[in-house]
Amino acid sequence: MEEHETYMRAALAEAASAMAGGEVPVGAVVVAPGTGNIVGRGFNQPIAGRDPTAHAEVVALRDAARRTGNYRLTGAALYVTVEPCLMCAGALVHARIGTLVYGAPEPKAGAVRSVTRSLEHSALNHRVEVVAGVLEDDCRVLMQAFFGARRRAAEEPAS
Numbered sequence: 001m002e003e004h005e006t007y008m009r010a011a012l013a014e015a016a017s018a019m020a021g022g023e024v025p026v027g028a029v030v031v032a033p034g035t036g037n038i039v040g041r042g043f044n045q046p047i048a049g050r051d052p053t054a055h056a057e058v059v060a061l062r063d064a065a066r067r068t069g070n071y072r073l074t075g076a077a078l079y080v081t082v083e084p085c086l087m088c089a090g091a092l093v094h095a096r097i098g099t100l101v102y103g104a105p106e107p108k109a110g111a112v113r114s115v116t117r118s119l120e121h122s123a124l125n126h127r128v129e130v131v132a133g134v135l136e137d138d139c140r141v142l143m144q145a146f147f148g149a150r151r152r153a154a155e156e157p158a159s
Contacts, residue, residue, distance in 0.1 A: 004101055007031055007079040008135045010038060011103070014056065015081045015142055018043035025142050026082045028056040030064035033075035033098060040064025040073075056080055057088035061095050072096045081139040083110035083132070089118045093126045101131040103139030 007029055014027025023044040030040030042059025046052055057080050065071045075098040083106040084092065092100055100112065100119070111118040112130055119128045 003036075004079070004131060004134045007038070007077070008081070008101065008103055008139075010041075011056075011079045011081050012135065012138060012142065014041055014043040014060075015139075018045065018056065019142065019146055021045065021048055023047055025146050026056040026080065028060035028078060028080040030060050030073060030097075031077040031079065032064075032068070033077070039067050039076070053087065055085065055088050057084055058091050061091055061097075065095070074098070077101060079134075082106050082143065083112050083114055085109045086111040086116070086118055092128050093119070093124055096126055097128055099129040099131065101134050103133070103135050104143060105132070105136075 010029045011027040014029065015025040018027060019025035027043045029038045032039045040060040040063035042056045042063055044054070044056045045059060046054040057078060060078065061073065064073050064076065072095065074096040077099040078092060078097050079101045081103045083102045083104065089111040105114045107114050109115060113132060119130065
């Protein structure tokens with residue numbers, strides 16, 4: 001579990017970068033099998049990138065594919081601060097990720113356990129091991145701080 005926490009802290013650092021840029025604070029890292037090296041990093045950036053697919057997971061997968069020279073990241077682990085959506089879950093399957101480790105559940109759009117269990121669909125040709133709840137409180141607090149600040153800003157009277 002300590003190893004999972006180390007990599008999740010790296011994902012949390014990525015999430016902080018998203019938050020600093022005004023994006024929803026989700027961060028992700030891809031860890032190579034065998035070596036344990038982080039080969040991909042990403043944070044949410046659909047607003048800045050004007051790209052609806054620029055979720056932290058997809059950005060990290062793209063970075064890892066570039067760095068390794070292969071879009072298939074067979075056996076790699078992806079650490080992400082919040083449960084992936086349906087798009088990102090599909091990307092994990094296509095990339096052949098071996099293990100998904102996430103922090104906080106996403107009760108509105110989580111496609112791994114919360115809303116749907118998409119990675120368990122019988123038609124899929126690849127299975128992803130799932131570890132949930134790593135540093136869950138830290139991941140949740142970051143999200144709550146972001147959305148709390150947004151709500152407070154929206155409630156402030158215009159000057």
